[in-house]
Amino acid sequence: MDNVIYFIMIPMVYLSFGVFFFGTTVRLIRIFQGPKHPSTLQIYPQKKPAWLYALYDTFLFPTVRKHKPLLWVFLIIFHLCLLLLIIGHLELFSEIAIIQVIPHEVFLGAGYVGLFSLIALLYFLFRRFRSPVRELSVPEDYYLLILLFLIVIFGSQMDWARRWYGYSSIDVEHYRAYLSSLLYLKPELPAELSGMGHSFMLVIHVFLANLFLIFFPFSQTMHSFLALPINKLRRG
Amino acid sequence: MDPQTRDELLKLFGSKLNEAMRLYLETCTRCGVCTEACHVYASMGQTRYIAVHRAEVVRRIYKKYFKARGKIWPSVGEAKELNEAALQELNEAAYSCTGCRRCMVYCPFGIDTQMLMSIAKLLLIGAHAEPEILSLLADTSIEKGKSIELFKENFLEGIKRLEAEVVKKWRTEAGEAAIPIAVEGADLLYVALAGAHSIIPAAAGFNAAGEKWTLSFFEAVNFGAFVGDPTKTKLILERIVDEAKRLKVKEVCICECGTAYRVMKQLSGKQPFKVSSITEVHARYLREGRIKVDKTKFKGPVTYHDPCQIARNGGVIDAPRYILSHLTDDYRESAPDARYNWCCGGGGGLVALGEDTLDFRMKSAKVKVDQVKSTGAAILATACENCHTQLSNLNDHYKMEVDVLFLSSMVADALVR
Numbered sequence A: 001m002d003n004v005i006y007f008i009m010i011p012m013v014y015l016s017f018g019v020f021f022f023g024t025t026v027r028l029i030r031i032f033q034g035p036k037h038p039s040t041l042q043i044y045p046q047k048k049p050a051w052l053y054a055l056y057d058t059f060l061f062p063t064v065r066k067h068k069p070l071l072w073v074f075l076i077i078f079h080l081c082l083l084l085l086i087i088g089h090l091e092l093f094s095e096i097a098i099i100q101v102i103p104h105e106v107f108l109g110a111g112y113v114g115l116f117s118l119i120a121l122l123y124f125l126f127r128r129f130r131s132p133v134r135e136l137s138v139p140e141d142y143y144l145l146i147l148l149f150l151i152v153i154f155g156s157q158m159d160w161a162r163r164w165y166g167y168s169s170i171d172v173e174h175y176r177a178y179l180s181s182l183l184y185l186k187p188e189l190p191a192e193l194s195g196m197g198h199s200f201m202l203v204i205h206v207f208l209a210n211l212f213l214i215f216f217p218f219s220q221t222m223h224s225f226l227a228l229p230i231n232k233l234r235r236g
Numbered sequence B: 001m002d003p004q005t006r007d008e009l010l011k012l013f014g015s016k017l018n019e020a021m022r023l024y025l026e027t028c029t030r031c032g033v034c035t036e037a038c039h040v041y042a043s044m045g046q047t048r049y050i051a052v053h054r055a056e057v058v059r060r061i062y063k064k065y066f067k068a069r070g071k072i073w074p075s076v077g078e079a080k081e082l083n084e085a086a087l088q089e090l091n092e093a094a095y096s097c098t099g100c101r102r103c104m105v106y107c108p109f110g111i112d113t114q115m116l117m118s119i120a121k122l123l124l125i126g127a128h129a130e131p132e133i134l135s136l137l138a139d140t141s142i143e144k145g146k147s148i149e150l151f152k153e154n155f156l157e158g159i160k161r162l163e164a165e166v167v168k169k170w171r172t173e174a175g176e177a178a179i180p181i182a183v184e185g186a187d188l189l190y191v192a193l194a195g196a197h198s199i200i201p202a203a204a205g206f207n208a209a210g211e212k213w214t215l216s217f218f219e220a221v222n223f224g225a226f227v228g229d230p231t232k233t234k235l236i237l238e239r240i241v242d243e244a245k246r247l248k249v250k251e252v253c254i255c256e257c258g259t260a261y262r263v264m265k266q267l268s269g270k271q272p273f274k275v276s277s278i279t280e281v282h283a284r285y286l287r288e289g290r291i292k293v294d295k296t297k298f299k300g301p302v303t304y305h306d307p308c309q310i311a312r313n314g315g316v317i318d319a320p321r322y323i324l325s326h327l328t329d330d331y332r333e334s335a336p337d338a339r340y341n342w343c344c345g346g347g348g349g350l351v352a353l354g355e356d357t358l359d360f361r362m363k364s365a366k367v368k369v370d371q372v373k374s375t376g377a378a379i380l381a382t383a384c385e386n387c388h389t390q391l392s393n394l395n396d397h398y399k400m401e402v403d404v405l406f407l408s409s410m411v412a413d414a415l416v417r
Helices: A002-009 A012-031 A052-058 A063-066 A068-092 A112-127 A139-164 A174-185 A197-218 A222-235 B003-015 B021-026 B041-042 B050-068 B085-092 B113-126 B133-148 B148-169 B197-207 B223-226 B231-248 B256-268 B276-289 B318-327 B355-364 B366-375 B385-398 B406-415
Strands: B188-191 B214-215 B251-254 B274-277 B302-305 B379-382 B405-407
Touching: A002 A012, A002 A139, A012 A197, A012 A222, A052 A063, A052 A222, A063 A068, A068 A112, A112 A139, A139 A197, A139 A222, A197 A222, A222 B021, B003 B050, B003 B113, B021 B050, B021 B113, B041 B355, B041 B366, B050 B085, B050 B113, B085 B113, B113 B256, B133 B148, B133 B231, B188 B197, B188 B231, B197 B214, B197 B276, B197 B406, B214 B231, B223 B231, B223 B256, B223 B274, B231 B256, B251 B256, B251 B276, B256 B274, B256 B385, B274 B276, B276 B318, B276 B406, B302 B318, B302 B355, B302 B366, B318 B406, B355 B385, B366 B385, B379 B385, B385 B405, B405 B406
Parallel strands: B188 B214, B188 B251, B251 B274, B302 B379, B379 B405
Antiparallel strands: none
């Protein structure tokens, strides 16, 4: 079992990041090296500056707000939470002074960020069970939502255990030792993170996150990188 | 389908994969926000008419043959083989889509379903499964461009017969041609459709404005674009570009034809002339005081149908409203935002397919009928041949009891000195 845990926590993490970075880069190059379309693809009336409106469309989803307001609320919640979770994970590498302008215990959001993400993910999942979105969905859409839900719930419960239940067998310093060792290519797995107790939740979290990273470049999650350029086409 | 045919079709598919097309193929999350965007779905309520459903018909073939996971794990994205059944699906998707791009206004990413349907149409051409009539019409246009001398005499005779009608609307100075043709150095080249209704009112307007204009030998409509053949689209377009260059005109004015205007405006590239629609030209004449119209000519409330290729996809939104503000005091908008005006249901070649598509066109444009009725208008103006035909068909079918009029005809009929 130790070998499996070691594989998930170290070689598989490198492998997953490798697939993520290499796969995403290759896919982006493939897309953007194609010839430009010979004519404009915009929708009128035109609003200028187009790039600013493209940013607005990309980050605030105004068309969703207009046509599916409830979905928009959950989309905004989810994407904001995602941003906070990314910041939180960066803080697990080392303390970031600029983020500590708002003094907080890692993660930001006192545990509620994970909770809100889960609620949003459940909403996204259940709306796919209803017609007509059900007929429009493909297995990938469900798999990704289920995978994200599991990643967030296993990750969040570690945060909740520490904050809400005082279960502090793993603290931030253990994560920092582990993650910075990965970053500096001197991988170490502290004993606190590799046991069969509560820390096994972390192993599952890392395993699922690895799967997500491997699947990322080949899935619809590429919209994270493509939303801005595609919206720019519409804005002209 | 034999492997060789499939390979050839996949080559055609590959030829469409530019940057924009790949973005449209890769980005969709199937969120369903576009559900209510399509007039066909809104009128008929069948899932296959939702924009993303149409897009997926093309996207699933893309996943199968152009993405690694189509080979490793095809079921995860429901990747599909390109076979006879797929061609049937492509046909249904492409020829029930009018290319109005209303779904782009809804989509959080702005995915262009018309672009994706252009792949479907190209594959159908490759498989010789496209609507034959559209290809025939495109070929005829190209042939006319190649051998203009054969058509010239008949055309000139026909135009001569129309001049008296033009003079009835606006008397020209003695010795001046009511419909000048092949005038080198004219300021404006007018490209009409094959039909007196497209030439007479426009000619009267140009003459009233004192425009130095000339009529094109070619008709504006681009059947190559309807059938989705990029080579034919370009050949048909180039006939007009070459003529404009030969005559050294400063402006090419396209008649009331949405596709012709958009193709000319957006695909002709950088040229020594500008491209305008007849609607823009009429608005300019009114603004500059070069023509005057009688506001009492038309009785009853007036509404305007924005042709998709001219308004949402071409940017001509204010000009028709400006013209109508000179023709009526009772103008009624059919949608608070022109981007949301429903498609008439006749674009994308559907009207050109005539009776074959009539039943579908009537069923699929019910929302347009409701929109027009809600205005209480007695006159429904528009600025596109296809839209005019479709709206007239809807008028008869649903007994809308409106007069469907071309905007250019309204201007010509209301001209005053």
